[in-house]
Amino acid sequence: MGNGLDKRIERFMNWMKREQIELALITTPTNVYYLTGFYTNPHERFMGLFLTVTGDVFLIVPELDKNQAIEKSGLSSVLGYSDSEGPDFIIEKMVQVNRNTRMGIEQGNINYKTVLWLQRLLQVENFLDLESGFNELRLIKDETEIKFLQEAAHFADRAVEIGIQSLKIGKSELEIIAEIEYQLKKQGIERMSFDTMVLTGKKSALPHGKPGKDKIQEGDFVLFDLGVVFNGYCSDISRTVVMGTPSEEQRKIYTIVKQAQQMAINAVKPNISIKQIDLSARNYISKAGYGEYFIHRTGHGLGLDVHEYPSIHEKNEGILKEGMVFTIEPGIYVPQVGGVRIEDDVIVTRNGVRVLTSFTKELIQIGM
């Protein structure tokens, strides 16, 4: 395998040992990728990585993924099954369990039908949850991961730049999105981290707004929120610009968000409690009189998933550690006026913080 992947499996097995889990079945594509380097989404077909606490590792995949799985994972034990036979026979042959075996699955990512099938096949009655093991492992990013996250962040910067360059009075939100994704695809990007968001005017005040045919007008805030996937790793950036000259209130709101976001970034360093980052931004916005309009947490972890641990909210008593990667994205949303959100991706370093996204945060006035 190489690339430190053996080590990831070893660390996961150590976690299993601590939790007294004898057998783990991993079916979530990102977790299989995390441990093996092989990614596929087999949709309705079964794919499973089996690990035993005694050190056995084998991967079961649909026959048509087998060659790729061997090549990418370097695992010595990859087993393929055809559509006509299904995976049942292989699993029964490979897996030795009884009804009391302490077996773990990813409870939040496996459907009930699959669980019922496993119960019939293996006679195991209860399944433990592997989620906290993966949360723990994936929380701290290693060098390879940071390289990919940095690259994803570069493309996010580029995406915002494309979007801003294509802004024009009368164009629709969907047209701007089309332009961004077109240019990125041409540069070889296959996938965005989530549905690209461009919201204009009053809609910028809706954190869950849906882009549509709404046309950009003079005086609008235009809010971008988007991300790019690079080698499986996600970026996530938000920037807000104004069409023409900002009103006094627009300028005021923008300046508060920008300052709040910077204060949260400045707070980042190892060994503080996570809530302090949220509170740095939140207290500043509250003191400026806009507390009621900052209606979400300050950020979320980032990695193979665009939302993962840690969650940057005001009640998270957890401790910040070197190698954690997350977003910092305070916002102010004034109904009927508009919203501003500024978001960067950051990594906790030994002594402080490194910001992965780098697109300017000065207030850009389009057409001025």
Place this chain on the structure above:
Amino acid sequence: MGNGLDKRIERFMNWMKREQIELALITTPTNVYYLTGFYTNPHERFMGLFLTVTGDVFLIVPELDKNQAIEKSGLSSVLGYSDSEGPDFIIEKMVQVNRNTRMGIEQGNINYKTVLWLQRLLQVENFLDLESGFNELRLIKDETEIKFLQEAAHFADRAVEIGIQSLKIGKSELEIIAEIEYQLKKQGIERMSFDTMVLTGKKSALPHGKPGKDKIQEGDFVLFDLGVVFNGYCSDISRTVVMGTPSEEQRKIYTIVKQAQQMAINAVKPNISIKQIDLSARNYISKAGYGEYFIHRTGHGLGLDVHEYPSIHEKNEGILKEGMVFTIEPGIYVPQVGGVRIEDDVIVTRNGVRVLTSFTKELIQIGM
């Protein structure tokens, strides 16, 4: 509600009666949309439509979806919950069950963690599966659905046209995809039915190939497989063209697939067995000597999901009925040479068939 949606709920309740299911909890976004007209994907948040066999209907949604849910569904009972309180309290208050209640869920679409939570909350021990109820209901499309499917098919035709117009020696597969999706987004299309596929040269012989930076070369087959979502309904079309003058073998393969596809279309009418459609194409291809290169079923149902019932394969003894909608997409894939697939969406009419997609199936030679 109107738009015949009351009727859909009524029909579903009749199915529940027949199956002796007292209470149904529906959480799949497309099924909730099918029964209510309201669509949202609440991701990790809970959304559930509860139906009792005695006629009660209520929908539980995250607070931020509530207004939209009321507006779109017209249901008199829509209940919202905040993130801080969660849905538990509302469910406990609204749902009267005991451990023997015959309660149904969508086993294949609900994760195990949610099931464990429901078991704790409601004390129900076993959950029945609602899947066959939805398969039965959604199998026959009504007038509104057919209108949307037809519109989705028009956009699929348009997408292929855009793709073909942008073909050029030296461009990559990803560039062509970018062009297609850019133009569609500009026309207001928000979503494709699945990842758009453009495969060139030898890669056209891989039914599960992944588009990349491969460049289009003289003499290549270029295979398009894509679909568009319109008002929630999916289309799915494939066309194959050749760059320049086709070789004799390319022309031969193309002609066989085209003829086989037409024969399968011609076979469609109510009250025949479904396998006959598959066999019409399969037997023709086999007699032409390419049977071993036609390695998948002839088609699949189409609707709110891009793969649904009926499955058009050679062992499906089911009976074709008026209002069924599916794809017809035979193909021949010769390793190291290339592949051809031609796919249309069709609906079974009272007397025969209507083809929803209409882009030409003559062999197009690019640059000739």
